[in-house]
Amino acid sequence: MSTALGRIIEVNGPIVTVFLPQVTIGEQVRVGELALVGEVIGRDGGRAVVQVYESTESLAPGQSAVPLGHPLAAELGPGLLGNIFDGLQRPLTEIREQSGDRIARGLTVASLDRKRLWHFEPAPDLSAGSTVAGGTVIGAVSETETIMHRILVPPDVNGELVNLAPAGDYSVEQVIAQVRSRDGAVHPLRLYHRWPVRKARPYGRRDQAGVPLITGQRVLDTFFPLLKGGRAAVPGAFGAGKTMVQQQIARWSNAGIMIYLGCGERGNELVEILETFPQLTDPYTGRLLMERTLLVANTSNMPVVAREASIYMGVTLAEYYRDQGYDVVMVADSISRWAEALREVAGRLEQMPVEEGHPAYLASRLSAFYERAGRVQTLAGGYGSVSLIGAVSPPGGDFSEPVTSHTKEIVQAFWALSKELADARHYPAIDWTESYSGYVDAAAVWWAKNVDPRWSAHRTEALGLLLQSDELARIVNLVGPEALSPAQRWVLEAAALLKEGLLQQSALDDVDSFCSPERQFALLDLLLDLYHQGRDLLGKGVPVQRLLQLPVLGRARRAKSAYSNGQMDGLKAFAAEMRDAFQPLSLEYAGSREGSA
Amino acid sequence: MRGKEYRLGSALRGGLLFVRGVPGVALGDRVVVRDHAGHTRNGQVIRTSEEVVLVQVLEGTDGLDLERTWTRFLEQPFEIALSNELMGRIFNGVGQPRDDRPPLVSSIRRNVNGSPMNPAARTRPREFIQTGISTIDGLYSLVRGQKLPIFSGPGLPHNRLAAQIVRQSRIIAERARFAVVFAAMGVSYADAHFFQEDFERDGVLGNVVMYINLADDPPIERLILPRTALTAAEYLAYDLGMHVMVILTDITNYAEALREVAMARGDVPARKGYPGYLYSDLAEIFERAGRIRSRSGSITMVPVLSMPSDDITHPIPDLTGYITEGQIVLSRELHNQGIYPPVDLLPSLSRVMKDGIGAGETREDHPRVANQIYASYARAIEVRNLASIIGTEDLSETDRRYLEFARSIETQFVTQGENEDRSIIDTLTLAWQLLSLLPPGELGRVREADLAKYHRQKQVAEAP
Incomplete structure (x- = not known):
């Protein structure tokens, strides 16, 4: 019997209190007979409070709790693009093969296909003895026809390259390189590595240079432009056309990689993307749009804790492609549903609510999330960016509510959707009086140079x-x-x-x-x-x-x-x-x- | 533990029973509570710990005491029996008969909470359902697998409209493969009876399953009732391959019951006292509508919701609108003018209609006609507002035609009999007849070819 085996003390919705000394905040824990996974969000003496990613029905006090020793992490490697994942990065098509039309509980599904072989080309300038550091590109695989997936040394590894595999076909699990760090430890490198989603991936430095993100939508590009690496919000009452704006951005943006995050929204909307996107052509490459798109979906009927985690999963995937030198855009629909998941957990923990039931840390969590946007010089020395575009669903269309008002303080481009315009079938219903962009001056330089000085x-x-x-x-x-x-x-x-x-x-x-x-x-x-x-x-x-x-x-x-x-x-x-x-x-x-x- | 009864109740409050000292009770498990007179009630574990178990008593806690109440934990989740003999039956919220017939016996038992549908298994709603109601078919088409609520207000004819939709929906044409699941939460006896009679008169009762909780039944039962009803609907749709229409009435009563229990549990309130999880909770219900790629059946949902004080920004309609694929809004103003069904055109919406209409589905010009009627009516309402200030004398000739158009839309297009079943072609013909009140130059949302084909230029020469 494992010394670290604990037991369940209390089950309250998605919050499970376990007796489990010595676990760390953020650490993953498996609870109950179905081995449902959750993460530690609080400690009180020997007790740990665990938020569980799946429905906790049938869990009972006395059942086991086993710590897993690591936090929620994303698998980063080839095979992400064109896929649809849930908020925990489990591929939904694979889940369907395992458990049918409905998502069973306690499934363990690898994020990346373990069997598929990828053709790896090592970096020509590297060989045994070369010095590598976190972010160094050690080779590449062609992930899709249009996207070259650069294989990176994980951010926390550096040292001397012991060996590097020759060109050939490898699965993600095969070791393609070994690095000896200064302390003598040898790190095997594979086509993928893991990264904890709640921790921003490191980069060289921030880069202020700005190029507008072209969305092909006139009211955005011409009137309220967003820069690559910028932060934008799309608030709007229901029926104002939020989803349509987001989908148009996903379809037409000149981003290298597009991540569409369905966070607590309708299942049928994701289905629409799943069914229509594979038929769409990328206007920039003439290839299929899905070749540079990936979806993260945690619909409204899926468990709320996984919904809370999903935005971090999404942005971690975005940062990973940024680190390969791509301009990544993540569209998150909707940040309000994420905030509600946060509120639900806070409520179960009986934390004191401040505004409309939201916990006091809403604003800081929100700004920390948006802070992961930006254009950076990567560890490898190239440039990449993550642009974050978050939909906000204000209750009753009231922009003074907490999520909208905090978002307004954080983002630089605010694309306010107006119910009146939508009712007049003026689409996209972006209100020119309420919207603003702090990027106009930077965008003007680009427009003057590339389109027209006027x-x-x-x-x-x-x-x-x-x-x-x-x-x-x-x-x-x-x-x-x-x-x-x-x-x-x-x-x-x-x-x-x-x-x-x-x-x-x-x-x-x-x-x-x-x-x-x-x-x-x-x-x-x-x-x-x-x-x-x-x-x-x-x-x-x-x-x-x-x-x-x-x-x-x-x-x-x-x-x-x-x-x-x-x-x-x-x-x-x-x-x-x-x-x-x-x-x-x-x-x-x-x-x-x-x-x- | 199973079969063993405990008399360990420690507190009773707002439909909740707190039981101390029973170890290892699982969340969501079914509980039987027996009172001093030997009557049993159904309960469900909604929170559990080593010290205390919280049981939600679905029939309420009225008449219970702590000294003579016995609790039995069944060690199984809340399940209902399912078979094709559901049809024609009437049940309560926990699936027990309300029609003096024996309980359903079947080896197929399902957990009423279901489990979330994998988005990758879904397919888009896309087949047009003809309801025979011009406003819905023409402007806010209902498609199979959609969830389209009726936003109404106290005293408005939402039930009559819902009944008419059920009665006339062309799903009914496919007799063998259609079913109606009717879930009533906290409705009056008169309303429930109205539906029952309507189904009976129509001879469809054999295709209807009713789940009924009346206004004087325990409110807590309303929390489980839609889940029970939808479990039945899923069985009919995905096991038996039927096209199921689910009527849920009234969502407001459901949400109020949820608030009541949340308060008793001490949950932190968000807006207007409703718990923060109201959105997720409603989504669990509404998202059970849809279609699955590998199955032939479908669940189309028409929830009825009465907006407290006709306020569409109230949390219940507001959160519903964020989950459902559109809404049909009823207007008190139209109702007071004697217009039936009083569908308010401007705030109504159907999000998924574009996949269900047009060439091959209804008629090629349908999407543009819908758009045009909407745009022209919106313009007409602006003119009407202006006219109420400056009078009609100062209006231009075109603006006066808009006034006539608005009135005609309301009295001819929106208005129809409760038994009047218009085909989509009739609806479109009527739409063009009314659009022809406006000069072709005003109709920017349709194509030249549409105008040539359908516009009736009863010529008043355009102003030079």
């Missing part, structure tokens, strides 16, 4: 028109449109054009679902030009009614769907044509105005 000025002018029009709309609602001056009527029209022709973007429209930066700017330029032309004509005495009747307005509205990313010439030709459409009016009124002046 980007920043255009953006400011367009936002100004939108805000001005909101003011005017309030007047109209009180006294009707007749009270406005012609110039004001034209502002309203210009804002309406911007909303329909630029901000609204249908995910279901094949032409417009993804909008290249060039086309984003061309559309913005076109609509502002239209506004300027009209404003000039108003100055010449043209009645606003004449302008509002121009058929070209309708075409400008639909230009986003009429010209694809590949038809920029057509779009430019249309812009010229539009200018011509104003000519007759300009000529007609040129004389009269000058005469009276």
Whole structure:
């Protein structure tokens, strides 16, 4: 009998109190006859409080508790991409083969396929005797057609390379290298290593250089940009289109690796991703999108403690690809459900609630999580980034609730979804008054250099028109449109054009679902030009009614769907044509105005 | 321990019985509690430790004392017997007959808590269910495997609407393979009777299983009732391959029972006294709807929920809306105007309809028509609000047509008889008839080809 064998004292929902001296906080423990796994979150004398990842039904006091000696860790190696894992990194398709349509308890399933062979190419510049350190790339395998998976020395290992396997096919379990550390210990290296999920993976240093993450969504890229390595939140009431925004980002972002984390959300939403993503083509490589995507799913009906762990699992996987030099984006839907899992555990522990039942440490846990985003120089010297985009589901759509308000203090890009816009079927329903981005200046440098130097000025002018029009709309609602001056009527029209022709973007429209930066700017330029032309004509005495009747307005509205990313010439030709459409009016009124002046 | 009775109750509080000194009792186990008169009640272990075991007494603790109450721990989880003889029967929340017929006997027994469906085993809801109700079929289509709640308010005709959905749903066309599971939590006798009569009149009673807990039955039983009902639904859908429609009414009563027990247990309240785990708890119920890739049956769920004070931001509708795939919202304003079913078009939504409609499913123009009706109606409501301030005289010709459109939508499209079963084609025809009140230039969400085919240009020449 093991000396470390303990016993269950109490079972209260997912919280199990065990008698088990000498366990460490964070250590994993197996409890009960089904050998359910949990982790120690508290100690009190000889007792340990364990939060169990699976349903604790049928556990009874007196049953065994066995410490496992290590914390919850991720297996990091080839075979992650294209897969769907639960919050504990168990592959769900493998679980299905073992336990059928429902997830049985107490299953042990390896995260990475042990049988599959990978073709390993050792790094050419390394050989026995080379000095290696944590993060050194000792070779690579081609994980998918598009993604080269670099095999890294685990962050906590360094020393002298004793040997390095030649090119060939290996399973993840086979030793491909040995490293002798300074103390003489020899560490066998495999294609994978483990890393505790609650601990951020080390890097060389933070890097401030910023390049915008292109999502192909105009309202995001043009108005509220996110940088690679940045932090963003998407708060919205139910029905505001949160999931759609997240899925669009997952589909179209120019990230090297995309991680989609379904945290406490609907099962059918993940199914939609599982069923549609494998058919989608990556707009950047022309290959399948799933080749650079991995899913972590802990749906709302799966146990809450695993839900709490799932965001750490997700971000650890993200950091691992970052350390290989990739720009990784993790979309987490939703952070509120994670916070609820935290609250549920806190409640069971009878911790004093502070706001709406949330524990006092909500804010610090939340900021510690988001802090794992960033662009870094990796241990190997390359550059990589983790961008975190978290959905927030505020109760009743109230942004002053604790999770939203704490998130607001942490993130730099805040994409506020508005119920009113969604109700008006303005999608994506991102509210231009409530949203903000702290990355605009950094993004402006990139846009000026790569797309057009007028980007920043255009953006400011367009936002100004939108805000001005909101003011005017309030007047109209009180006294009707007749009270406005012609110039004001034209502002309203210009804002309406911007909303329909630029901000609204249908995910279901094949032409417009993804909008290249060039086309984003061309559309913005076109609509502002239209506004300027009209404003000039108003100055010449043209009645606003004449302008509002121009058929070209309708075409400008639909230009986003009429010209694809590949038809920029057509779009430019249309812009010229539009200018011509104003000519007759300009000529007609040129004389009269000058005469009276 | 099994079969052994203990008289070790140490406290009774709010439906909970605290038993001291019984070692090794497992969480979730079934308990039989016998009172001084020899009557038994069902209980379930909801917390257990070496010192004290907490038993939730499903029939409530009224009339129990500590001195003469005996407790027996059955050392088995809460299971119900299942067979195809379920059909046509009426049970209470723990699966005991309420219809004076003998209990169901079967070798198939399942734990009412089920176990979570593997997301990788699911398949998307996608087959259109014709309910014969224009607002639902046309704008917020229900598809097989979806969970689409009715958000209602006290006194609104949600039960009549739910009954009409059950009655007219085309699943019924496939007689052999359809079933209705009706789960009533805390409803009035009149409401329960209304459904029963309706099923009977329709001759579908043989395809219905009813689980009933009335308003004067113990509230704690409401916590287990939907789980019992869904265990039966899962058996019918995945073992017998049936398409099952589950009506759960009323979710608000369920959530209130949950709050009551949470308070008695001393759980930390989150919003409005509801426990922090209300979301997860509701998700455990709602997520049992769906389809499984390798099985032929399906579970479509229509929960009925009355919003306290008609407030959609109240925690119950709010958390429900985050879990379900849309919602049908009923409007008191429309109801007061005598409109049935009073479906409020703007806040209603069906998230998964895009997979169930369009060419091959309903009709090619359906998605765009739904979008257009919605957009035009939203615009019409804006015009109506404006008109209520500045009067109709100052409105443009187009705006006046919008007013007419809004009224027609409400009186012709939304309004229909309780027994009026419209085909989806009839619904779309009606939709186009009403859209034709607006000039084609106003209809930006449909295609030119749609306009050419369906728009009835009863020409008032457009303003020059």
